Amino acid sequence: MTDWQELEHKYLMNTFKRSPLTLVRGEGARVWDDRGKEYLDFVGGWAVNVLGHAHPEIVNAVSEQARTLIQTSNQFYTVPQIRLAELLIENSCFDKVFFCNSGAEADEGAVKLARRYGRLHLDGAYEVITAMGSFHGRTLAMVAATGQPKFQEPYTPLPEGFINVDYDDMDAIKRATVKKTCAVMLEAIQGEGGVNIPDGNYLKEVSSWCDELGILLILDEIQTGMGRTGTLFAYQHYGIEPDIMTLAKGLGGGVPIGALLAKEKASVFGPGDHGSTFGGNPLACAAGYATLKYILEHNVVENCRQVGNYLKASLEGLKAKFENIIEVRGLGLLVAVELSSDIADGLVKACLDEGLLLNAVKPSALRFMPPLIIGESEVDEAMGILEGVLAKVSG
Numbered sequence: 223m224t225d226w227q228e229l230e231h232k233y234l235m236n237t238f239k240r241s242p243l244t245l246v247r248g249e250g251a252r253v254w255d256d257r258g259k260e261y262l263d264f265v266g267g268w269a270v271n272v273l274g275h276a277h278p279e280i281v282n283a284v285s286e287q288a289r290t291l292i293q294t295s296n297q298f299y300t301v302p303q304i305r306l307a308e309l310l311i312e313n314s315c316f317d318k319v320f321f322c323n324s325g326a327e328a329d330e331g332a333v334k335l336a337r338r339y340g341r342l343h344l345d346g347a348y349e350v351i352t353a354m355g356s357f358h359g360r361t362l363a364m365v366a367a368t369g370q371p372k373f374q375e376p377y378t379p380l381p382e383g384f385i386n387v388d389y390d391d392m393d394a395i396k397r398a399t400v401k402k403t404c405a406v407m408l409e410a411i412q413g414e415g416g417v418n419i420p421d422g423n424y425l426k427e428v429s430s431w432c433d434e435l436g437i438l439l440i441l442d443e444i445q446t447g448m449g450r451t452g453t454l455f456a457y458q459h460y461g462i463e464p465d466i467m468t469l470a471k472g473l474g475g476g477v478p479i480g481a482l483l484a485k486e487k488a489s490v491f492g493p494g495d496h497g498s499t500f501g502g503n504p505l506a507c508a509a510g511y512a513t514l515k516y517i518l519e520h521n522v523v524e525n526c527r528q529v530g531n532y533l534k535a536s537l538e539g540l541k542a543k544f545e546n547i548i549e550v551r552g553l554g555l556l557v558a559v560e561l562s563s564d565i566a567d568g569l570v571k572a573c574l575d576e577g578l579l580l581n582a583v584k585p586s587a588l589r590f591m592p593p594l595i596i597g598e599s600e601v602d603e604a605m606g607i608l609e610g611v612l613a614k615v616s617g
């Protein structure tokens with residue numbers, strides 16, 4: 223049998239701390255490795271596979287589109303791009319969309335759009351306020367936007383124009399807002415930062431502050447969008463309408479695609495101001511269209527809300543039994559448990575051996591981000607495995 227992992231170490235850059243398994247196939251919320259072992263997948267392609275693996279609607283849409291037209295460049299109009307744009311705009315508070323290929327690229331685009339807006343309407347303002355503990359991607363500018371020193375320090379000097387302030391602290395944003403501020407960019411819930419949920423009024427207050435000063439609110443919904451938190455977009459929980467929103471992860475149901483959406487007033491790009499060779503490519507947009515249409519027509523968001531509540535309740539049950547769990551937090555199917563010590567990596571490893579894939583979002587926290595189509599029986603199965611593992615750890 224080919225030792226894929228040995229070959230990888232020979233040929234690939236050593237950038238990922240991978241779990242020691244090679245996945246070859248998936249279906250629904252399950253995946254199989256190259257030795258035929260089955261796993262229940264609560265990593266879900268990193269909060270990407272909202273409809274699970276090999277969903278027939280996505281498979282059909284992608285196959286059909288691959289046979290028809292894969293790539294044209296943006297020199298031409300293409301139908302899948304327009305259909306996905308219409309579906310996104312008609313189901314959100316935004317007026318215009320631009321498609322790209324990843325989350326980092328969507329956030330970069332959003333910052334460029336905000337700077338364009340600053341030039342046109344805010345006397346040249348260019349600075350963007352972002353939060354500590356945030357995650358906005360791996361490009362140089364998004365590393366500057368990401369308020370985590372461990373991502374920033376190896377790559378200085380970083381592009382200017384970002385100021386990182388404490389998350390969930392309205393006064394910190396007020397203090398940081400100056401004449402050169404053009405936007406505030408935040409996640410509705412900090413995903414990579416550990417599933418950090420802000421106070422119920424925070425985003426509303428930030429939104430009002432931005433409105434009052436005429437600066438833009440950019441909401442990074444790359445992880446929280448596409449139903450993940452139990453509403454189609456997380457801003458809907460908070461009674462706000464951001465000026466700009468970014469999407470990626472779940473948008474293509476597993477096929478790489480990103481997008482930035484904006485209100486009419488903030489849609490200030492003109493011809494040539496921004497672009498992408500692959501952005502909005504027919505294949506990716508066909509996947510996105512099939513994904514979003516299925517979400518809208520099959521109560522996927524409702525299911526996510528219900529099963530998410532069930533997952534949280536089940537985890538609360540484990541918390542009552544095991545002292546290692548000190549907090550359960552999350553919305554919809556973006557959930558984390560905080561542990562009393564740095565045992566997350568060990569738990570992930572032990573669960574993997576028992577056939578459950580989980581993510582250690584921090585040394586002291588587990589993250590659950592399964593497909594949004596799972597049922598309570600899959601939660602029960604996952605909880606059974608986790609309980610067994612916790613029982614062993616607790617000795």
Ligand SMILES: *Cc1c(COP(=O)(O)O)cnc(C)c1O
Nearest residue numbers: 324325326357358359413444445
């Ligand atoms: C994953 C993520 C990104 C970066 O997306 P990539 O596709 O990896 O570039 C940006 N922001 C948030 C909130 C994310 O979760």
